Structures are given as C-alpha cells and as structure tokens.
Amino acid sequence: MSGAGEAESVPDLTGRWKAVAVMRRTVLTLLVVSQTLAGVYGMLSVLPYHGGDLLEQSILLLFALLFAWISVGFWTAMLGFYMRRRGGDPQSLARRHDAATLAATPLARTALVLPIYNEPVDRTLAGLRATVESLRASGQLDHFDFYILSDSRDADVWLAERAGWYALCRELGLEGRLFYRHRPVNLNFKSGNVADFLRRWGADYRYMVVLDADSVMGGDTLVRMVRHMELAPRIGILQSSPSLINARSAFARFQQFANRIYGPLFSTGLAALQLGEAAYWGHNAIIRTEPFMAHCGLRRLSGFGLFKGSIMSHDFVEAAYMGRAGYQVWMEPELHESYEESPPTLVDELTRDRRWTKGNMQHIWLLFFGRRIRFAHRMAFINGILSYLASPVWFVFLVLTSIEATRLTLWPIDYFPDPQNSMFPVWPEWHPHWAVAMILSTFFLLFFPKFLAVADVLLSGGRRQFGGFWKLLLSVFLELFVSMLLAPIRMLAHSRYVLEALFNVSLHWGGQNRTDETGWLQALISQAPGTLLAAGWAALALWLDPMFFYWSLPVALPLILAAPTSVLLSRVAIGRWLRERGLLLTPEEQRLIPLVSTVAEPAPLNPTPLSAFEVAVIDPRLNRLHRAQARHRRTVEPDTLRQWAQRCLEQGPATLNRFQLNALARDADSLAWLHRQAWRATPDGYWGRRIGQLGVAVRGA
Amino acid sequence: MPYHEVEETLARALTYLRLSGIRVTPEVARRALRLVDSALEEGEQRLLARVMERLPDTFPLPEEALPPQTPPLHHASVHYADSL
Numbered sequence: 001m002s003g004a005g006e007a008e009s010v011p012d013l014t015g016r017w018k019a020v021a022v023m024r025r026t027v028l029t030l031l032v033v034s035q036t037l038a039g040v041y042g043m044l045s046v047l048p049y050h051g052g053d054l055l056e057q058s059i060l061l062l063f064a065l066l067f068a069w070i071s072v073g074f075w076t077a078m079l080g081f082y083m084r085r086r087g088g089d090p091q092s093l094a095r096r097h098d099a100a101t102l103a104a105t106p107l108a109r110t111a112l113v114l115p116i117y118n119e120p121v122d123r124t125l126a127g128l129r130a131t132v133e134s135l136r137a138s139g140q141l142d143h144f145d146f147y148i149l150s151d152s153r154d155a156d157v158w159l160a161e162r163a164g165w166y167a168l169c170r171e172l173g174l175e176g177r178l179f180y181r182h183r184p185v186n187l188n189f190k191s192g193n194v195a196d197f198l199r200r201w202g203a204d205y206r207y208m209v210v211l212d213a214d215s216v217m218g219g220d221t222l223v224r225m226v227r228h229m230e231l232a233p234r235i236g237i238l239q240s241s242p243s244l245i246n247a248r249s250a251f252a253r254f255q256q257f258a259n260r261i262y263g264p265l266f267s268t269g270l271a272a273l274q275l276g277e278a279a280y281w282g283h284n285a286i287i288r289t290e291p292f293m294a295h296c297g298l299r300r301l302s303g304f305g306l307f308k309g310s311i312m313s314h315d316f317v318e319a320a321y322m323g324r325a326g327y328q329v330w331m332e333p334e335l336h337e338s339y340e341e342s343p344p345t346l347v348d349e350l351t352r353d354r355r356w357t358k359g360n361m362q363h364i365w366l367l368f369f370g371r372r373i374r375f376a377h378r379m380a381f382i383n384g385i386l387s388y389l390a391s392p393v394w395f396v397f398l399v400l401t402s403i404e405a406t407r408l409t410l411w412p413i414d415y416f417p418d419p420q421n422s423m424f425p426v427w428p429e430w431h432p433h434w435a436v437a438m439i440l441s442t443f444f445l446l447f448f449p450k451f452l453a454v455a456d457v458l459l460s461g462g463r464r465q466f467g468g469f470w471k472l473l474l475s476v477f478l479e480l481f482v483s484m485l486l487a488p489i490r491m492l493a494h495s496r497y498v499l500e501a502l503f504n505v506s507l508h509w510g511g512q513n514r515t516d517e518t519g520w521l522q523a524l525i526s527q528a529p530g531t532l533l534a535a536g537w538a539a540l541a542l543w544l545d546p547m548f549f550y551w552s553l554p555v556a557l558p559l560i561l562a563a564p565t566s567v568l569l570s571r572v573a574i575g576r577w578l579r580e581r582g583l584l585l586t587p588e589e590q591r592l593i594p595l596v597s598t599v600a601e602p603a604p605l606n607p608t609p610l611s612a613f614e615v616a617v618i619d620p621r622l623n624r625l626h627r628a629q630a631r632h633r634r635t636v637e638p639d640t641l642r643q644w645a646q647r648c649l650e651q652g653p654a655t656l657n658r659f660q661l662n663a664l665a666r667d668a669d670s671l672a673w674l675h676r677q678a679w680r681a682t683p684d685g686y687w688g689r690r691i692g693q694l695g696v697a698v699r700g701a
Numbered sequence: 702m703p704y705h706e707v708e709e710t711l712a713r714a715l716t717y718l719r720l721s722g723i724r725v726t727p728e729v730a731r732r733a734l735r736l737v738d739s740a741l742e743e744g745e746q747r748l749l750a751r752v753m754e755r756l757p758d759t760f761p762l763p764e765e766a767l768p769p770q771t772p773p774l775h776h777a778s779v780h781y782a783d784s785l
Contacts, residue, residue: 145772166768175768195779203777297781321782371784620721620762629770679717680750683709695716 017091021275028273032071039067046435048408048428055404062397069390070445077449080269084456089272093228094334105227107143108206115193117151119213121160125168126602127216130595132172138219146178149193151186154658155665158182160612162629163622164605191298191314202289212283218337218595225286225335236292236327237319239278239285240338241267245588246600247342249517250578251569254482255342257475257584261466262453267333276328277376282315284338295325303365305504306358313359316384317366320377337595345518345570350493357497360384391494398555402537409544450476465587475584485558485565492530492559518570527562534559608697613653613661614690616671623675630668645670649677652686710749711737714756721762732759
C-alpha cells in the first residue's frame with residue numbers, strides 16, 4: 001500500500017472544506033487571541049504592581065493560558081449555536097447527500113467489533129443485542145457481522161461472556177455471524193485487541209464499527225454511516241457523537257443532562273472547526289479497514305518514563321495517522337441513535353480520568369516527535385493534553401495568587417520591584433472594580449454557552465423533551481451548581497494525575513472501587529487530602545484578609561465538602577428522586593425508545609446464584625461448549641492441573657487463585673473431569689449443594 | 702438405605718436431564734425411576750455415582766451443533782510506519 005499516494009488517487013469531490021476549515025480556524029484564532037489579550041490587559045490592571053515583578057508575570061502567563069483555554073470553548077459553542085440555528089453546517093457530511101442518494105447506495109461488508117475487558121456481561125451483551133435488533137429492523141442485518149473481542153482476565157468473567165455469546169447466538173439466530181474471541185494474552189490494551197482482530201479477519205471487511213462495552217447504536221444510523229463511507233472513499237474514519245443514556249445515580253444524571261443539553265452545541269462547533277480533520281474517540285465510529293491496517297499500526301514510544309512503551313490513548317493517534325496517510329476523519333453530530341453511558345459516580349469518573357490523563361500526556365511526545373502529522377491533528381493532541389493540564393495550571397495559578405495576597409498583607413510594600421529601573425518608585429494600586437469585571441467576564445465565558453444551549457433547545461421547540469421550560473431552567477441552575485462543586489475536586493484530582501503521569505509514578509492516597517455507590521469511609525479517605533488542603537488555605541486566607549477569604553470560598557468550599565458531595569451524588573435514590581420530580585430529564589427518558597429501554601435493566605444471562613465457573617462445571621450444555629472451545633496447548637503440567645481440579649472438587653473454586661481457575665477453565669480434560677465428579681458428589685458436599693441450587697433455579701424457570 | 706438418598710438420586714438425574722435439554726415427561730420420569738431401581742438392585746453403595754454413570758446410556762443426550770466461535774482465519778498484516 002502506498003500511503004498518502006493511495007488516498008490521493010481517490011477523487012475528492014468535496015475539497016472545498018479545506019479552505020473553509022482554514023478560514024474558520026483563522027477567525028477562531030483571531031477571536032481567541034484578541035479576547036485573551038483583552039483579558040491579560042484587564043488582569044494587568046488588577047494586579048497591584050501591574051506585572052512589575054516575576055510573581056505577577058507568572059500569574060499573568062498562567063492567566064493567559066487559562067483564559068485562552070476557556071475562550072476556545074466559548075467560541076466553539078458560539079459557532080455551534082450559529083450552525084445549529086442556520087439548520088446545520090453546510091460543509092458537514094449530513095448535508096452532502098440527499099436521502100434518495102443515500103438510500104440508493106449499496107452497503108458493503110461491515111464488522112461490528114466490541115472489545116471488552118472485565119466488563120459487566122449482562123449490560124454489555126444487552127447493548128449488543130439492542131444494536132443487532134435495531135439492525136434487523138432496518139432490514140440490513142445481512143451486511144453486518146459481529147465480534148465480541150474479549151481481553152478479560154477472570155475466568156468467571158470470560159466464561160460468562162462465552163456463555164452469553166452462545167445464548168445470544170441462539171436467541172438472535174446469529175450462528176456463524178456473531179463471534180467470540182478471547183485473547184489469551186492482552187498485549188497493547190484495547191488497540192492491541194482490535195489489531196488482533198484485524199490481523200485475523202480484517203481483510204474480510206471493508207469497514208469495522210468499533211463499539212465500547214456500554215455502546216448502543218441504531219441500525220439506521222449504522223447503515224447511514226456505511227453509505228456515507230461508500231459515497232466518500234477518502235474518508236478513513238467517521239465518528240458519531242454519542243449521547244449519554246440510562247443514568248441512575250444523581251452524578252450520572254447530571255452528566256447525562258449536561259451532555260444532552262450542552263453537548264450538541266459544543267460538538268457542532270467542534271465538528272465545524274475540524275471538518276475532515278476531526279478526532280476519533282475510540283468507539284461509536286466506523287473505520288475503513290484497509291487504510292487503517294496499512295497506516296495505523298501503533299509503534300511503541302521510544303522515549304523515557306511515560307514516553308516509553310505502548311500508546312495508551314490510541315484513538316487520537318490513529319486519527320492522526322489516518323490523516324497523515326491522506327484520509328479524512330469526520331465527526332458528524334447529526335448521526336443520531338449513538339449512545340454510551342456515564343460513569344455512575346465521581347470515583348468511577350476519576351478512575352477513568354486517571355487512565356485518560358496518562359494517555360493524553362503521552363501525546364506530548366507525539367506532538368513534538370510525530371512526523372508528518374497534520375497541524376489540525378497536532379491541535380487535537382494539544383486539546384486533549386490541555387483538558388488535563390489546565391488543572392495543574394489552575395492550581396498553580398491559585399497558589400501564586402495566594403502568595404501575592406500574602407505578600408501584600410504581610411510584607412512591606414516594595415516601591416522598587418524592578419531593580420533595573422529603580423529611579424522611580426512604583427506605587428501599588430488596587431482596582432476592586434477591575435477584579436470584579438475580570439471575574440464576571442470569566443464567568444460569562446464559562447456559563448454563557450450553557451444558557452445559549454438552553455436558548456437553542458427553546459428555539460428548536462424542544463423544551464418539553466427536557467420537562468418543560470421551568471423544569472429545564474431549574475435543571476440548568478442545579479447543573480451549574482453541581483458543576484461548580486465538582487470543578488475544584490476535578491482540578492485537584494487531575495493535577496495529581498498529571499503529576500503522576502509526567503513523573504511516571506503512582507501517588508495513592510485512598511482506595512477506589514467500582515461499586516454502584518460510594519461509601520462514606522471511602523469518600524472521607526480519598527477526599528481527605530483535598531479537604532485538609534482547602535481548609536488550611538481558607539484558614540490562611542481568613543487570617544490574612546477576610547476579603548481574600550471570601551474570594552477563596554468558591555474553590556475551598558467544594559473541596560471541603562468533597563466527601564459528602566461524592567457520596568450524595570453517587571446515590572441512585574437521589575437520582576430517582578430528581579427524575580420523579582421531572583428534573584434533569586432528557587429526550588430519551590421522555591419517550592420510549594426500544595433501543596435505549598431494553599438495555600436499561602438487562603435481564604441476567606445467568607439467573608442462578610452460581611458463579612460462571614460453577615455453571616461451566618455443572619451445566620452439561622455449557623460444559624460441552626467450554627470444552628469444545630478449550631485450548632489444545634497446555635501451559636500447565638497435567639499432574640498440577642489434576643491437583644488443582646481435586647482441590648476445586650473438594651473445597652470449591654474459591655480456594656483457587658485466578659491463574660489456577662483460568663488454567664482449569666481453559667483445559668478441556670479438567671472441565672470434563674470436574675463435570676463428571678461434581679454430578680457424582682454427595683448432596684451435602686460443595687458441588688452437591690451447588691447442583692441442588694441450580695436444580696431449584698431450573699425447576700423455577 | 703435412607704429413603705431421601707434414593708429421592709435425591711432421582712432428583713439429581715432429572716435435573717441433569719433438564720439441563721441437558723430433555724423435557725421431563727411422565728415417560729422420561731418412569732425411565733429415570735427404572736434406572737434408579739436397577740441401580741439399587743445392585744446394592745446401596747455408590748448409588749448416585751452408578752446412576753449418573755449410566756444416565757447417558759439410558760437417555761441419549763441431545764448434542765446441539767455449537768456455533769463457530771470464530772470464522773476461518775484470513776491472515777493479513779497491520780503495518781507500522783517507519784517513524785511515529
């Protein structure tokens with residue numbers, strides 16, 4: 001394959017987008033730069049020495065960075081609002097072909113791949129089932145095959161996955177079309193899993209759609225995506241913009257509401273700026289397999305520390321490589337029926353962010369050493385890096401402003417801050433009205449887009465979908481309040497993650513788990529450092545100057561209240577209470593969408609009280625299934641396996657470790673032996689009791 | 702021999718048949734009873750084990766065709782650029 005030349009040989013009938021993209025990005029840059037300069041000028045007036053010493057110059061520099069960052073967000077939302085009010089971006093893919101052209105376009109073989117790693121099996125397969133059923137309803141199911149690509153390490157998880165796959169094959173009549181691959185070694189994380197699929201079967205498909213464990217996609221949307229790809233051979237990746245669904249906890253409901261109401265504005269603005277040089281988000285996207293295989297293999301980083309080894313956040317890099325090969329990457333916000341779920345709690349979100357921070361910080365290396373990567377994709381790297389780096393910048397900004405306040409209160413006034421130019425004294429000046437103006441303008445940049453999003457909903461006649469005008473407004477104010485509570489907590493956590501990433505260390509100070517709700521003890525421990533730091537800072541501010549104390553409260557108070565915030569937001573009961581009162585409603589909750597409702601409360605694939613391993617031993621059909629799929633190559637000596645099987649028979653699987661259970665579950669002879677012996681076990685022994693429980697469940701069914 | 706052992710043996714056999722996909726009709730239940738009965742005639746020791754050993758001979762267990770877990774391999778390469 002010839003790389004860029006190969007893509008160039010495909011005629012580009014829509015080349016105008018490049019000129020439009022340059023024009024839009026230039027305008028954005030001018031707006032952001034001029035707004036930032038105005039902000040810096042305002043800040044100069046606020047600072048007592050007007051940037052006359054190193055401390056104030058550092059404050060100014062950090063302020064400029066932060067102000068530019070929020071300015072980019074502000075203008076992206078403005079552009080999104082403008083595009084939505086004019087009926088959509090004329091440059092977007094959605095406007096490129098009419099419905100008749102799309103409908104007349106033949107489909108091509110497409111694989112839906114679902115890479116998973118120790119995920120909740122019931123929910124994951126319920127999402128896949130809903131997607132398959134939706135494709136069946138579209139009448140185009142025959143063009144699609146489905147692959148569950150498991151990297152799960154626990155026997156109880158992957159045995160459940162395989163049993164679920166078998167049940168799904170039978171239920172949906174997809175034998176020979178729905179496949180299950182369990183990688184014995186999970187090399188290179190998710191991107192390695194997808195690459196493993198491509199090496200084995202990628203050549204059989206022109207496209208692959210990558211799903212996440214919590215993804216659900218509508219059949220019509222998938223069909224539309226394939227047709228768009230067929231009509232535009234230079235598109236390498238087409239990314240949809242997923243909406244959040246099925247939120248139950250208060251935290252998830254706030255995220256879902258924010259995503260649903262503000263998301264369209266930001267994603268439309270972002271898509272209008274990126275056009276054919278968009279980012280790939282790793283899922284709910286369709287990929288042209290041939291160029292992806294030819295150009296998007298991920299080399300290991302060759303640097304030091306964090307910048308050495310496998311690339312963790314693969315998606316942005318793959319988009320950049322696709323662009324480098326001459327293919328376009330589009331994000332299309334008007335591809336509806338693309339869904340995912342929010343982490344249920346703040347703890348879960350921060351756990352995820354910790355991984356993402358590392359992945360995005362790794363992109364610093366690619367930003368500087370990635371060759372021939374397009375400027376727009378380098379900007380996408382910067383965007384991802386700043387999403388997390390902004391937090392420590394904000395943190396240091398707060399530290400420096402605190403030092404400034406301390407200096408002004410405790411130290412004598414320095415009339416000659418610049419030793420090079422000490423002929424004339426500098427009189428420190430305070431302009432409280434300028435400070436208020438600066439704060440107000442910052443708030444305006446942060447919050448005005450949110451109200452613009454509400455205006456967009458109202459102008460589109462969609463207020464009923466969000467519970468009506470007053471409930472929508474109340475929901476927005478509630479969301480604003482909660483986002484202000486969460487911002488300092490995220491800031492502190494992200495600052496820690498950035499430090500961890502850059503110094504390639506792990507700074508643990510509290511346990512984290514992935515339970516449905518956060519416990520008080522867990523929250524108190526994990527939030528204690530932030531709480532203590534904020535309390536100390538607020539106390540210092542109060543001692544220095546009551547006015548400084550009041551200024552510190554918007555950051556200090558949320559950190560002091562972080563533990564109760566984390567616990568209460570994780571509560572499903574509070575989420576339900578909000579929903580029952582018509583607050584934080586989203587359109588998907590207002591009308592019954594089968595695609596969404598079927599995955600909200602998935603029926604358990606294994607309704608018995610037995611673990612997947614126990615079922616694999618006892619159930620004759622599943623035991624046969626697992627034996628048939630077992631590996632022929634043994635990695636453990638037969639005598640050792642027999643000892644473990646004997647222990648499992650006598651004392652149950654809980655007495656074996658993960659490695660031992662995996663070895664038994666992968667060995668056909670061990671599974672057959674355990675099955676035979678378990679059914680001959682006395683009723684009062686371990687397996688006899690388990691068979692009794694299974695018998696009760698079977699008779700009940 | 703305690704009665705409940707015989708009862709449990711029969712219940713175990715019927716559970717196995719159900720899980721194997723065999724519908725437990727009166728005829729199936731009678732055959733299972735006969736199997737337990739004949740095993741009992743040979744002695745009370747290892748009754749459960751003997752019944753379970755003979756179950757596949759008495760009831761040919763259905764063996765559904767298993768779906769292919771993966772399609773045939775069609776090897777291809779993922780290419781890596783010379784540089785990052």
